[in-house]
Amino acid sequence: MKDLFFSLPEAVVVGNGEFPSHEIPLQVLDSSSLVICCDGGANSYIESGRTPQFIIGDGDSLSTDNRTRFADRFLHSSDQETNDQTKAVRYLHSKGIxxxxxxxxxxxxxxxxLGNISLLQEYLHMGMEVTMLTDYGFFVAVRGTQTFKSFAGQQVSVFGLQTQGMRSQGLKYSLYDFTAWWQGxxxxxxxxxxTIFTxxxxxxxRTYQKKDSNLL
Amino acid sequence: MKDLFFSLPEAVVVGNGEFPSHEIPLQVLDSSSLVICCDGGANSYIESGRTPQFIIGDGDSLSTDNRTRFADRFLHSSDQETNDQTKAVRYLHSKGIxxxxxxxxxxxxxxxxLGNISLLQEYLHMGMEVTMLTDYGFFVAVRGTQTFKSFAGQQVSVFGLQTQGMRSQGLKYSLYDFTAWWQGxxxxxxxxxxTIFTxxxxxxxRTYQKKDSNLL
Known part of the structure; x- marks a missing residue:
């Protein structure tokens, strides 16, 4: 596996969005010993030939066939105050992960x-260490001054959430306390x-690749 | 064309993201008398068999072939402080649109x-009335108390940007002054x-369709 710039996770959550097609999220998924699917995400995960260990949600997005087939590993949660992604994260948290x-x-x-990305801040408050991997790059939510691995030319975006005195070292454009998402x-x-200081x-x-103006 | 719940635009900007596949953004695009493409978006637009009236950007994302073929309608702008979407919006604004x-x-x-969506607030400050249409729904940025057309079961998300005393009428869950994107x-x-009061x-x-848990 490529150098991913982050530690391999103890577990992977498969969300309700687009099932990954990029090799990096797929490799992370397939090298994990514990995979939990949100119920809307389970269908695509199963269609891709994989077998979920757990499926969590209220079950309304799971196909009838999959609901029967995987009834033994379905964790029913009808809590209307959270989404399925958060239910999966809370379940893993309750297991000490x-x-x-x-x-x-x-x-x-x-x-x-937007909702799923912003929930990374809630998971930070829970003490979770979460990397959200997409087909283009990966998000982390962090607090305070931190140093991040990178490579020259890697595309980086920073979304401040009530930062104070934010500045950076090693980025092409200096950071400041942003008031809109696009500024970072x-x-x-x-x-x-x-390094980001705040x-x-x-x-x-951070993206997986350098800027390729024809692709990105 | 379906009742789109918004006024037809005077012009359409084609961004650098995924070219639309849903009929509603395509219909809006094809019924517009003025279309301006960001340079990364022009390639997909041209590939789809359409002819851009204007292409704006620094030209680094436009294929060599398209750069030659459409040189007469290319508006070069190498401003590093804004992205191509904003360059297109500013161009239209300068023409009184x-x-x-x-x-x-x-x-x-x-x-x-995230950046493109959040820029809608900047365009609101410029006095623009912008609808951003995706393959699933559409975004608008607004200020103060407003009434929105809808249909029963339409999925709605509201992202507050420093609101005061936000509440609502006609939505399933009441609104409040959100502190995180996911809350709305x-x-x-x-x-x-x-109606949203703030x-x-x-x-x-707002989505184009009712919730279809198998699709969304």
Whole structure:
């Protein structure tokens, strides 16, 4: 497996979004010893030839066939206050698991994409260490001054969430306390690592590849 | 054309994201008398058999063939402080155009998706009336108390941007002053319209269809 710039997770959550097609989220998924599917995500996961260990949700998005076939591993949760992604994360948290990956969280309804990404901050508050992997890159939610692995030319976006005095070292454009999401996008790593200095919380997105203007 | 719940635009911007496949953004695109493509979006637009009236950007995402073929309608802008979507919006604004649609703004790199959506607030500040249409629904950025057309069962998400005293009428779950993006997601219209009361600015996302748990 490529150098992924993050520790391999103890478990992977498969969300309700677009099932991954990029090799990196697929490799993370297939190298995990524990996979839990949100019920909308289970159908695609099963169609891809894989077998879920657990499926969580209220079951309304699971096909009748899969509901019967995987009844023994279905964790029913009809809590209307959270989405299926959060139910999966809370389940893993209750089992003492902290370092997880989430795949298939983006790529369909954009309001779900925004919601799922922003929930990374809630998981940070729970003490979870979450990497959300998409077909283009990966998000982490972090707090305070941190150094991130990178490569020269890696595309980086930083989404501040009430930061104070944010600045950076090793990024092409300097950071500041953003007041809109777009202000931290389109940055680039200069070398093998970069550091973000701040007291607040923020999301960092890094792409798998250098900028390819014809593709991205 | 279906009742789209918004006024037809004076112009359409084609972004650098995934080219639309849903009939509604395609119909809006094809019924517009003025279409301007961001340079990364022009390739897909041209490949789909359409001819752009204008292409804007720094040209680095346009194929060599298209750069030669459409040199007469290429508006070169190498401003590093804005993205191509904003360049297109500013160009239309400079021509006195205010009511526009944006398509192909989402669906590839998620940091671009977040940035493009959040820029709707900047365009609101410019006095633009923008609808961003995706393959699943549409976003608008608005200010203050507003009534929105809807249909019973329409999925609605509201993203507050420094709102004060936000509440609603006609939505399944009541709104409040959100502190995280996910808090306003997964709502639903109860009938033909809903009203949001607030003094601040916010984004509203409405789906084209009722919830179909197998698809969404």
């Amino acid at each position: 902290r370092r997880i990956a989430i795949v298939a969280a983006t790529g369909k309804r954009e309001d779900h994409t 996008t389109l940055n680039e790593a200069e070398g093998k690592e970069f 007291e607040g919380e923020y999301l960092v997105y | 205010r009511r526009i649609a944006i398509v192909a703004a989402t669906g590839k790199r998620e940091d671009h998706t 997601t997964l709502n639903e219209a109860e009938g033909k319209e809903f 003094e601040g600015e916010y984004l509203v996302y």
